Amino acid sequence: MRGGASTSLALAISACLAGSLVVTFSSVGGAGASTPAGGNAQSLGTLDASSWISRLTPRYIVQFKTTKGLNSTVTDETRMGTDIIDVWDNAIDGFVAPLSPTAVQRLRNDPDVASVQPDATIATTVNQLSPPWGLDRIDQRTLPYNGGYSYWTSGTGVTAYVVDSGILSTHDEFTGVTGRIPRGAYVDFGDDTQYDDCNGHGTHVAGTLGGTTYGVAKDVTIVPVKVIDCDGTSTVAAVITGLEWVIADHDINGGPAVVNLSLGGSTSSTLDAAVAAVIADGMTVVVAAGNDDTDACTVSPARVAGAITVAASTVTDTAASFTNHGSCVDIFAPGVNIQSASISSDSGTATLSGTSMAAPHVAGVVARMLEASPTATPDEIWTAMDTAATTGVLTVPTGDPNKLVYRTPPILPPIPQLASVPGAPRAVAVRAGTGTVTITWIAPSSTGGSPVLSYSTSCSATGEATVTDLDATSPSVVTGLTFGKPYSCTVSATNALGAGPPSGLRTVTPFTTVTEPELVSVTPSKRKATATWLPPVSDGGAPIRGYVVSCTDGLITKTRNAVATSTTAIVSGLTNGTEYSCTVTAKNLAGPGASSDPGLVTPRTVPSSPLSVVATPTSSGASIAFDTPASDGGSDITGYTAVCRSTAVGAITPLSASGASSPIAVSGMSPLKRYSCKVLATNGAGDSRLSSGKTVTPTI
Structure with a gap:
């Protein structure tokens, strides 16, 4: 990983440390201040002190058609208690004031009003020329590259916990701003390195997240948490210990924070729980999807629902050949041939590939967003990032999100407008039952600004009445369906403003038990009976999975299972000379159906000799x-x-x-x-x- 070599990096959390793991955490001072490298200026402009994500009372600019209309309305609004901040009659005829949704609607209906628009924050922009291609890519929607990286926030006041292999704190990428690395922690691997990086992975990741030249958020405070040994391996216990310290440190120091986890391994419910605890503590967690070209849902912590799971894209906007994929991936970011800081020297660089390199691009964007909105929750951060993502430009496998991370727009997202109906419920799944369908879902990504009050389900089939439940909860069991017919089912959410759009159609065919087979004959033999039958007239809407032949003398029952393609079976273990009543039953997904009419048989054999x-x-x-x-x-x-x-x-x-x-x-x-x-x-x-x-x- 030294000397600028291009390497595809894959990390595994494995039990590779001999003996007991000694865990030591130490708070270590950062490097001294110096002039920022690369000539990159800090964030400029004025930002509203309240969060653009979670503002409760948005401000609106109300423009009037005439000065007369302005004056009359200002008088009326003042009388009603509206807190008018400023009034204009030169540049435009209008005023600015915090308005409730009801007030906005009232003013939009006023014939004297020309428009009612939400106020927005405007910031000046700095442009870094000839940046690494990853930075160049995330600040533009489409190719070709424009040779620059524009930013107006840089992560100032935000803490980035880099849970990795440590950091080379004396590297030029981190020494340009006073207090860039104020403290750190480490798992003691017995090499006396503290949080110094003897592997190089953590330094590279930190450089992409917050380096002065190679970083997305150039002024973020970096706190290294060393949980990976010099050989690039770790254990679940070591990572959990690191996350334990992260939560404790955040509780002490407070403030907006992002946690980057460019690591992963096989599924671990305990590691997943630790990551969930970090998120519950108010920190946004960014994790690497993994580099095994497999389902990210089979990897921890990539599968953690509340984390932002990042897959890797190439310079040509394709999914990297190694990147994990699937429904647990949230977003793509540049992750192939990424240049960043190395541990070869204080000015050394390395070019690495992996989802480990993609994740810090996203973590850097999170840090920039938190500078603008320091009180934003992890859910609010993801909603804003998901909304701002560049969509439809990547070549990715089916099932992967076609979303590329995008830095927040130059004009920050507008103050929330009037509440609307909620979005469609997500992750809708259907499962057939006996004349029923069970539907499950999770809440919409957007409530429309008003809490979801109820959900409704609807299942319809050609020639059948639509079955609707207007007050459903997940899981919802829809009954009264006709078996054997394909139904299309949807779910919609309702808030105070009405019902939102339905989810995508999910098709399912309810089933019931099969009808009875026709028992053709039961032939006796020595301690046996051979049953022959015809299949049921109806399979109940689900394939027959097998048959059961039962013979009973009233006290003891003997059975024999037969496969779905069989029409004959021999029941053994009967008593010669005893009459048995035999039946045949078919079964499908709904279970056993009705039994056939019985056939009587008495097993027998030849007599013994006189x-x-x-x-x-x-x-x-x-x-x-x-x-x-x-x-x-x-x-x-x-x-x-x-x-x-x-x-x-x-x-x-x-x-x-x-x-x-x-x-x-x-x-x-x-x-x-x-x-x-x-x-x-x-x-x-x-x-x-x-x-x-x-x-x-x-x-x-």
């Missing part, structure tokens, strides 16, 4: 007696078959006879020949195995 076989010879035959099998297989035995085969070599064809019970007579045998006789039983599932054989020799 027992105690006895073969008694008869004339040319045998009488085969036996006992019933030990198991009928769960189905009544329908008959028996006796089979006798000659034991002679070459005998093939057996003789058999059937009967309903014992004994069974087998005839046709050859007298005085030896036979082996066996018996099998038959039920609804089929034939059993043959019993053990018994030999017999028929008589003559």
Whole structure:
């Protein structure tokens, strides 16, 4: 990072320090005063003492068509208690006075009045010639570059906490104004550097934020808070410790302040909470989006909602190849090949790239805004910055804000005019339910100057009645919708002046449970039942996610799950000979639907072999007696078959006879020949195995 080399910088907060972390904070004096470098003058002009962002009673210039109309109205307004500050009848016929919205409307309706315009603050401007390209870019709306950086505020009276790797306090960029670095703090990494920068990152960042040549806010008070070690790494604990000190220091010293965090790492709820606490203390926090070309919402503290998250742009107004992106990015700023102070020497420079370089451009603009409006809140600062941003000039990925930071206009934003209806609610999201839609949102970025009193939701579908809730709160559940039909839903906010514009349409299709499948058959087998079905007539507006086949004997239920494409399933673990009632149920996102009509089934198998076989010879035959099998297989035995085969070599064809019970007579045998006789039983599932054989020799 030395010697002006161009480097893409990525910081990771990682647990890289061995042993216990020793934290020491020290208040250290800054460098002495000298003449500002670069010939850049301090802010000029007169600024109203009250904030142009948060003024409560704005002043208006009322111009009249004639002097007569002026005189008459001045008399009437004075009688009504209007505090007229000045009256003119040479340059124009008019007066200036603080006016309520009602008074403004009354005067605008007066036929003698030519116009009623808000007063505004005007300041003189200083122009820095041949600045770094980042400064050149943020003071103009479009390319090409004009070779200058114009400013009329410079951060005077504002504190910028640079939570980073420290600072080279003797660098020419910081020694031009008395008290530029009045104090600082550091995490003791055991190298005795205090807040001296042994890495270079913090010095570069501070130079872009508030350096006399390379800085956006050239007179801001810089307070370094060293939380990054010489190797460019840190820990979440170290950063939280630094932020703890920032809050304590701000509580002691007070005044407007901005905090720059050009660092980041994996998501950390504790780090996010610490950053949120800094914002809650009244300080605007600017954070780098990160350099991994990924979603900034996966990075802390880039994902903190109240911080201003900055992505990096190039000299040609494109998103930097490395910059993180997505909905957590708030704004872009120059971040590629940025020249600023380095630690190589007291006059050294380095050219670095990264969202670390983009963030201090925005923090510098915040410091300038706070000089003009020292009581502005972080929300008010962001609203003004967002409103002033240059839009539509960047080439950025879909989903990224096409907004480039812009220094506050030469004529500061006008005093707030009459209240208006609120803006559209933001971050509207919809989620389908069973005949319902759940809508969530956050408040509009602008209330129109009057508190939001209520929200209304509206969901409509072709051929269906529009469903509206005039007093909704987020999350709002819209009921009574027709499943399977796509609905377009919006949310609008209402204040005392009426309803604001609706949010963008969000399309969602409500669903319900599926109808019942048609059970075609249930086929029994040994301890099993095979169910076959047809799919439901309606899927309820959501894809079928699977089936459940259930078989119950009234006491015990066995089930089998089947995938959405199945139309058959086997339920196992049943008891043979017990009757079961089986059904099929389909399920979708709404859950299980109605079950099919039941089908009855009795699992079964073949009986066991008959027992105690006895073969008694008869004339040319045998009488085969036996006992019933030990198991009928769960189905009544329908008959028996006796089979006798000659034991002679070459005998093939057996003789058999059937009967309903014992004994069974087998005839046709050859007298005085030896036979082996066996018996099998038959039920609804089929034939059993043959019993053990018994030999017999028929008589003559």
